[in-house]
């Protein structure tokens with residue numbers, strides 16, 4: 001079910017501002033790819049262009065090609081709504097629906113896909129998703145409470161549960177663990193390992209150890225200067241990038257000798 | 260260690276001058292509002308009681324208070340209800356179009372236009388109701404009578420078009436701009452984060468509105484509706500102009516020539532020539548309107564409060 005992603009010569013704009021320039025990268029199906037790089041280099045921007053969330057910002061557009069299992073993501077016959085149902089996303093800042101209960105939050109995507117479900121089936125999905133996201137034990141007694149009543153880290157795990165409950169073919173995660181403690185972080189990392197067997201996963205992270213632990217491939221982005229667009233400096237097997245990077249900037253960043 | 264001693268008893272209650280001034284100002288503003296409200300209520304009650312207890316022979320209508328005021332209450336509620344049923348969905352739809360569907364330029368121009376409409380005085384709407392809407396509704400009423408006449412609402416049709424339904428439509432048009440303006444403002448405040456959460460799950464724009472915008476805007480929509488309703492309940496001129504009947508009748512027929520009137524319109528039409536206990540009766544009907552408005556507002560607030568913790572305001 002998992003799909004591969006093939007990006008070639010992608011330029012990403014906010015209005016006239018070129019934020020990310022000329023990215024070419026293949027992402028294999030059923031693999032975990034980590035995006036690393038300094039703040040503002042366009043990791044989130046690039047990630048959002050992979051499920052067409054970039055274009056919901058006024059004036060934002062892309063040039064170039066993204067192929068999902070050979071299908072042109074930005075082709076005329078691609079409906080962005082269907083794209084986003086197939087490619088799930090976890091945002092940098094937790095964003096559960098504050099007006100919905102925890103239970104309904106997990107099922108929000110399911111309801112959009114307008115699958116009719118029995119109560120028991122729905123209960124199963126909620127429990128499975130929350131368990132995978134490592135949140136079940138903390139919320140099982142209060143599934144009917146509003147999602148906004150959780151702590152920041154719990155909210156983020158709720159968002160992860162919401163994203164995986166629809167079993168997307170590709171999962172994009174933008175710094176999913178930046179608000180989490182080490183225990184929940186390792187729960188999420190276990191989840192990523194587990195999901196890898198079925199899904200294609202792309203994760204943005206500022207945590208080098210995390211990138212080294214969870215990913216098969218690593219891509220390093222960098223800015224050539226203030227106001228210049230971000231670029232993909234290099235990408236490859238995670239072991240290779242971490243042990244033997246070709247670009248000096250990559251090595252400096254990984255070793256924390258940056259800036 | 261001395262540094263870990265509990266703070267001296269007086270310390271906790273130190274108040275900054277800014278805080279003091281501000282809390283004093285807001286307290287007095289709150290008290291002032293209550294005093295004004297109480298003053299209005301006391302005036303209405305004191306002046307109204309003689310009207311309520313008046314003997315039928317002492318007032319112009321020749322009826323005791325309840326039979327006198329009942330048709331007016333009925334007319335007021337009918338007119339306001341129809342106006343709300345028409346105006347609320349339209350206001351929400353137009354506001355959503357302006358805030359989330361229209362291109363930015365078009366949305367802004369429409370927004371200005373609606374703000375302007377909100378400032379049009381009610382006499383203009385009354386004139387429009389009599390001069391334009393009423394005659395143009397006549398064929399439609401005839402059609403209703405012919406095809407839906409079996410329903411009690413569409414009995415014999417009026418020949419002039421000056422019916423309670425016409426008055427309600429005028430009211431709906433009148434309250435539309437203010438409700439639209441408020442709804443638009445609130446829809447625009449929806450956190451981007453929640454909109455994106457919905458979109459990233461594969462929501463269409465309408466589903467995004469249902470998942471992220473409406474729940475967030477719920478209490479604001481209720482406030483907008485309450486403002487509109489307040490205006491619809493209290494509107495005198497437009498209704499008086501369109502209907503120009505006195506006390507009116509209680510009838511289910513919305514398109515007939517015998518129409519219910521509203522409390523506000525009745526006061527406007529009757530006050531100039533009323534004398535003695537008749538004045539008190541009019542004031543008492545005003546008291547009834549006051550109470551109705553209060554009850555409706557309380558009901559609306561309690562609906563909003565019931566799911567307060569889900570409001571997303573925290």
Ligand SMILES: Nc1ncnc2c1ncn2[C@@H]1O[C@H](COP(=O)(O)OP(=O)(O)OP(=O)(O)O)[C@@H](O)[C@H]1O
Pocket residue numbers: 014017019038039040041042043044045046057092230
């Ligand atoms: N909505 C927007 N409108 C205009 N420019 C934007 C917008 N969002 C981001 N940018 C710009 O695009 C560039 C890349 O931003 P992006 O958020 O992708 O960085 P990032 O690599 O995710 O950084 P971080 O690690 O801090 O999250 C930045 O220069 C930023 O200022």
Ligand SMILES: [Mg+2]
Pocket residue numbers: 043044045092174
């Ligand atoms: Mg980012």
